[in-house]
Structure formats: structure tokens, C-alpha cells
Amino acid sequence: MEKGPSIRSLRRVFAFSLSGALYYLWLKIRGKTIVVRGRCRGCGSCCMELCLENKDGWLRSESVFREIIITHPEYDRFEITGRDSTGFLLFKCTWCTPQGICLHYNKRLDLCKKFPEKSLPFAGGKLPVNCGYSFEVVTPFEIVLKKELKRRK
Numbered sequence: 001m002e003k004g005p006s007i008r009s010l011r012r013v014f015a016f017s018l019s020g021a022l023y024y025l026w027l028k029i030r031g032k033t034i035v036v037r038g039r040c041r042g043c044g045s046c047c048m049e050l051c052l053e054n055k056d057g058w059l060r061s062e063s064v065f066r067e068i069i070i071t072h073p074e075y076d077r078f079e080i081t082g083r084d085s086t087g088f089l090l091f092k093c094t095w096c097t098p099q100g101i102c103l104h105y106n107k108r109l110d111l112c113k114k115f116p117e118k119s120l121p122f123a124g125g126k127l128p129v130n131c132g133y134s135f136e137v138v139t140p141f142e143i144v145l146k147k148e149l150k151r152r153k
Helices: 008-015 018-030 064-072 074-077 143-153
Strands: 034-036 080-084 088-095 132-140
Touching: 064 074, 064 080, 074 080
Parallel strands: none
Antiparallel strands: 034 132, 080 088
């Protein structure tokens, strides 16, 4: 089993915003992680202003986004609407109605099904204002279990 950070996890850290990378490292040092709590309220806000990522991190380049569409035409449903304060591209999904309903809910992408990614705060992203989800900083179960087992010895 691999000890220490992997190349992939290090690459992910460098894809974060500077403040996000520092926050990530601070949590790691403290033995903490982020978990997602809550549930979807069906408002569609997440579909109207979102960031997309590829294997190298959150997208900043329009040309990279165009390359993604060539190899993954299903991403053509996203339209660039601007940039956030950290320079990441912002998108809206053209499948979302003004009422917040997905026109093709059964054909939505994995990223839609997995929203919100717990890496969002590290990239400088935020949840929509009225989102039913929240992020919580916790001690991972493995660490709690190890401490308890050690205490019982």
C-alpha cells in the first residue's frame, strides 16, 4: 500500500486555488477532511453557474473546453458564461429550464449525479445560495477508529 501523497493527489492540490491549496494542506495536517451533508432541493441553481474539470483540474481555458467537446460531445450542453474570481470558467447547462428542471434528467452526466464534489471549496468554488447541501469539516472515521482502538489497548 502506498504511503504519503500520490502523484495524482499532488496534481489535484496544484489544480486548486492558492487559498484552497492552503486550506487542503491545513486540513490534512490536522487529520480532517470535508464531507457533503444535506440533499438536493431541486432548485437548478447548480446548473446555472458551475465549474467543470478534467484530469488536470478545474477548467480555465476555453480552448481546452473545446477540445473536451471534440472527444466528449455530451459536454456540448454546457455554455461558457464567464469566469469566477479565481479565473475558473463558469458554465450553465442548456438542459436546465428557467424553473430549474433538467430536460433530460435520466441522461444527465455523472458530474450532475455527483454534485457537489467535495473538492469544490479547494478550488475556490461555493455552493449556490439556497442549495440544500453543505460542506462539513470532520475527522475521518479511520482516524477516529484507530484512536479508539489504541485507547482500548
